[in-house]
Amino acid sequence: MNRMYESDEAVAQKAVGLLELTSLNADDTAERIVALCERALTPVGNVAAVCVLPRFAGLARRTLDTLLAREIKVVAAVNFPNGGASISTVESQTHAAMLAGADEIDLVYPFHAQLGGDKTVGGEMIAACKAKCGTRGRLTVTLETGVLRDPQIIHQVCRTAIREGASFLKTSTGKQGISATPQAARILIEAIAEMGAQVGFKASGSMRTLREARIYMDVVQNRFGPLWLEPGKVRLGAASLLDDLLTHLGVRL
Incomplete structure (x- = not known):
């Protein structure tokens, strides 16, 4: 069935399985995680996953294991949210998060350095972070497309991230003025297709409703087909989307 004709309930059910629940606030507490x-x-x-700051990676993994939910991935966001240019800081954060039990690392690309003319630190940072992930950890590179803005720059950064070992490309942190947009999503997805379609896609930022989630799910399916809509290939990063999905599925909140 073409997804354009799928019911809201069917799309909401699929979206729940793609969701990466996030809590990435400076004032996060153990209770909140x-x-x-x-x-x-x-x-x-x-x-599919929960995304937390590195200091909470161990707690999140232990909690999910206690809940018998080992299949839910723990993603630790490093270099977050400002995308600094210190490779040693990223290495330290990544090493600590993986040691604590993170399954995946989400690296914020050094977008300020890129815009300032430094076209090498980004690739070097991704390679260093990938090395600290080891063979077990998957690496997301968050591009902050709303700040990079220029489609050519975004496309170039996508190709760099894929070459250096990214497992996912992600649109944004949700902490800047402009987050995910369908246009940015298409740029990421085209770069993924050009480089062999072995890398997944994450949409994140300002996604609160099923209608918004469906836009990004459709962008993916229009390029790669319905089989791509699984959590190893697509994630929807959000803090508040789940409530709307559950409402469409008849769950009383």
């Missing part, structure tokens, strides 16, 4: 992990086990099925 435990609650996030508990939310990840929804009445209609588990989400």
Whole structure:
């Protein structure tokens, strides 16, 4: 069936399984992270992942394991949210998060350095972070497309990230003025296609409703087909999207 004709309920159910629940606030507490992990086990099925700051990676992994939800991935966001240019800081954060139990690392690309004319530090940082992930950890590179803005720059950074070992390309942190846009998503997806379609895609930032999520799911399917809509290839990063999805699925909140 063409997804354009799928019911809201069917799309919402699929979106729950692609969801990467996030809590990336400076004032996050242990209690908030435990609650996030508990939310990840929804009445209609588990989400794909939770994304937290590195200091909470161990707590999140232990909590999910206690809830018998080992399949839910723990993603630790490093170099977050400002995308600094210090490779040693990224290496330290990544090493600590992986040691604590993170399954995946989400690296914010050094977008300020890129815009300032430094076209080498980004690739070097991705390679260094990938090395600290080891063979076990998958690496997301968050591009902050709303700040990079220029489609040619975004495309160039995508190709660099893929060459240096990214497992996913992600649109944005959600902490800048402009987050995910369909145009930016298409640029990422075209770069993924050009480089062999072995890398996944994440949309993130300002995604609060099923309607918004469906836009990005359609962008993916229009390029790669419906089989791509699985959590190893596509994630929807959001803090507040889940409530709207559950409402469409008849869950009382």
